[in-house]
Amino acid sequence: MAKKVNSWDDLKALRQDALNALAGKPEEWVVVVGMATCCSAAGADQVLKTIDENVKQEGLSNVKIIQTGCYGNCYAEPVVEVRRGDQAMGEGVRYGYVDVARAKEIVTRHLKYGEVLKEAVVGQDQEVYIP
Numbered sequence: 001m002a003k004k005v006n007s008w009d010d011l012k013a014l015r016q017d018a019l020n021a022l023a024g025k026p027e028e029w030v031v032v033v034g035m036a037t038c039c040s041a042a043g044a045d046q047v048l049k050t051i052d053e054n055v056k057q058e059g060l061s062n063v064k065i066i067q068t069g070c071y072g073n074c075y076a077e078p079v080v081e082v083r084r085g086d087q088a089m090g091e092g093v094r095y096g097y098v099d100v101a102r103a104k105e106i107v108t109r110h111l112k113y114g115e116v117l118k119e120a121v122v123g124q125d126q127e128v129y130i131p
């Protein structure tokens with residue numbers, strides 16, 4: 001059952017809970033898949049499934065996969081962000097036009113070896129974090 005918000009402090013606590021759910025541990029990769037309706041229509045469901053399956057196949061235990069809504073990069077759906085657990089949402093590397101093949105590459109190159117797929121980065125006006 002959803003928590004009832006009765007005060008400003010309740011709202012702040014709810015916000016913090018949500019931020020905690022999005023955060024990861026510093027040694028963790030956090031993979032965020034845009035899953036708004038039109039992201040799904042563009043294939044995000046298959047991308048999410050592929051990333052999940054490949055993370056398991058590769059035996060990567062330091063990966064947290066979460067879903068979000070619109071990233072604002074609608075022109076490049078499906079969109080996937082990869083960040084370290086100690087980075088805030090939006091500070092990681094954002095990949096666009098992600099299909100099954102690119103989703104596998106994200107796992108086998110970025111999550112496994114820390115290699116950024118520079119050719120697939122979209123919408124980044126900040127420095128790309130390269131571990």
Ligand code: FES
Pocket residue numbers: 034036037038039069070071072073074075077079
């Ligand atoms: S609705 Fe999918 S990124 Fe905007």
